[in-house]
Amino acid sequence: MKPLFVLLIFTSWTLIGAQNYYQELMDYLENRLLAIEDRMQLWHEQSRQYHTEMLNFKKLTSEAVNVQRNHHSKMLKEMEAASVQADRLEREMDYVETQNSPRACASKAEKVVERAAWGLQERDEADDWEELQSRVSDCIEIISGIRSVKILKRVGGAKGMWTRDPKSSKVYVFNGTSGDTIYQFDSVPDFSRSQGTMNSRTIKLPLKWSGPGAAVYNGYLYYMKGEAGADIQVVKYDLVSGFVTETAMFPMESHSSVYKLNPETVADLAADDEGLWLLYSPSDSEPNINLAKMDAITLDIEQIWDTRCPRENAEAAFVVCGTVYVVYNTRLASRSRVQCVFDVNDKMISEEAPLLYFPRRYGAHASLKYNPEEKQLYGWDDGYQIIYRFTMKRKVLA
């Protein structure tokens, strides 16, 4: 009996102990759960707060974006308006700057005969070109527009010049901005086909050339010789015999150059139906491009004009029918344009002055050489050789 009693006591005691234990465990768990619940509540609240904040932020940013967008579209509109205004301004400037313009040149019967003879030699070159209508020119033409552009190839460095002798059809390439070597190709297609300067004849000149401002005219090469510190000279070189046949000093400072955007061009020689011209600046303080008419045989200066075309922002110029067309650009090369025209006879109605925009290209023109027989321009742009062809119109005589 006694042991049973003891067992009973023990069991009940154990049971009570276990009950206490469970109770404590339950309490503990409940407390933990409460704590977790509290924390969850807190998280929940926090996340709700974050969410609200996020919504607010979203609202704010979308408002900001909208404001920005409005600003942007307003700015775009303003920019468009500004560009329209700039265009108009450019046109007005063109109008103002081109008060002087082309004129009637004298009729030259013997030239017409010569041209007919050259026409025969040029036959084979005309394949990939539309036949050039050689109008019987009394030189009363002005450029009315750019008809086409042809990019032939890329030979040489950023700066240089190339031109074609109207008489022999030969092509001359001046790579760089100075040197004693030039390259001669038999024709434009020949140049076009050749690998670099491989098919060319290398001509080593006895006097160094300086600046891409040379001209080839009637079998002679005319170019500027100028070494640092030395006087500027015009050199006439016979391309057939290979001799310098004439030189002439020129009244300009050695450090001046004719176009501000191409400072390497000491002075620029140009040949047109009228003969040989020199575009130059007598000194670096002179703001305008000056023009001299030269005797192609003796290199005498016959007459000098102030073209009133500024050197600032000028890139190149060419002479057509006694009229100088100056091409302007900006330092960060954009579209080149003829923005100043000067006619040596001062006989043009200003409305006639053409507004010429060159197509967008790679860089900027280092040189532009006009060929009066083909009425096209040989351009050098960042090493690319480009031909521009013009449409012409007759001058309305004032």
Ligand SMILES: *[C@@H]1O[C@H](CO)[C@@H](O)[C@H](O)[C@H]1NC(C)=O
């Ligand atoms: C042309 O000149 C550039 C530098 O101006 C030079 O790198 C290049 O080799 C020259 N090319 C020829 C064919 O002389």
